[in-house]
Amino acid sequence: MADRRRISVTINGDTYEREVETRLLLSDFIRHECELTGTHVGCEHGVCGACTILLDGITARSCLMLAVQADGHELLTIEGIAPNEDELHPLQQAFMDNHGLQCGYCTPGMLTTLLEFLRDNPDPTEQEVRIAISGNLCRCTGYQGIVDAALDAAGRLRAEAGA
């Protein structure tokens, strides 16, 4: 007999109520139950960082949480970062402009990780950016484009905050 529970999770402002098996990973809940497939699943053991989401405003690897543990909490995923359908978030725009992505697999995790990092460190050094993304694997870019994008985004976000 599968152990099941009814949970309610708010993702990007929308509330999702589902009955799930207690062993269901949060990453699979987001992708399969809520059909928000922007969150990517790479290694499923907490090494690649692709499934990083924000849980109540701080990052977590969604493959290392059970969906039932998110009951009553607020999540932000890649789908919730842009201000609207037509506009990109300055961090997303900076990735586009600096070749911060190629295949795009690691990108959702990079963006969620950097969203938290730039909020806490608005004016980082290159070395600090490299440490911040050390838990996110990219096999295309060699990271240089991602680091450039993060530093560019930091400048854009500072300008925006100052304006």
Added chain:
Amino acid sequence: MKPPPFTYHDPRTIPDVLDLLAEKDNARLLSGGQSLMPMLNMRYVLPDDVIDLNLVDGLSGIEAANGSLRIAGMTRQRDIEFSDAVSACCPIMTEAILQVGHRQTRNRGTLGGSLAHLDPSAELPAVAMALDATIHVESKRGRRDIAMADFPAGYMTPSIELDEMVTAATFPLWDDGHGYAFIEFARRHGDFAIVSAAALLTVDGAGRVDRVSVTVSGVGPSPVRCTEAEDMIMGQTPELELFREAAETARAYDAMEDVHAPSSYRQHLAAVLSRRALEKAQTRLGGSNG
């Protein structure tokens, strides 16, 4: 890469956790999940019951008083990282925790989880060993305190019973102005360390070492205090040649061998990193610790 089926419990009080632990004979405690969840996903562990500690009251908090630092088991590594109290009175803890995994894992990972998991290269058990911490455990049968020196029973196995849980750890503090360093060698920032070393040092009025602690981890199955090195340094004037000779004793320790490094390389790192930790600790002597 999905967890096996289990029955999930989310108790709200410590007595409820202890009841479940006493009752279930194949249960696992889920704290931050940064080690247990991968082990479940890879099916290295197959528990019948998972007891989630995340909703339990009274299992987190940091308290510095009477010369010691007490940190409750479910305190997130993030909260230790950003604690001004910790960096002021126990800077080696802050230095070590910044090398624990990544921001995303420290946001969830806990002190008690790391101690109970007892990975041979984990930073927090090494700090506990370096500071002669006391681990507090509790079961329905009562509470007991275990000296960190007696806590590891073997590879990834703490000397606690199946019905016991780690509730907190107490770290005795060093005098103001002590030297300290925690350094590690990993292939990538935040990866599991291949070897790490911790050193703490104080000197008397004549400039001679009157207290010293040297620890290496990632060498044997659990962190090791380098007592030969400590004995050589004690009472001496700290200087590089002394540190070099003392640190060389760590080269003789039995070392693990795996895909990341042969035992000879771990022994080499144990000697080099413990020397560097001592040197760095010496440069910080007399500082304001923080």
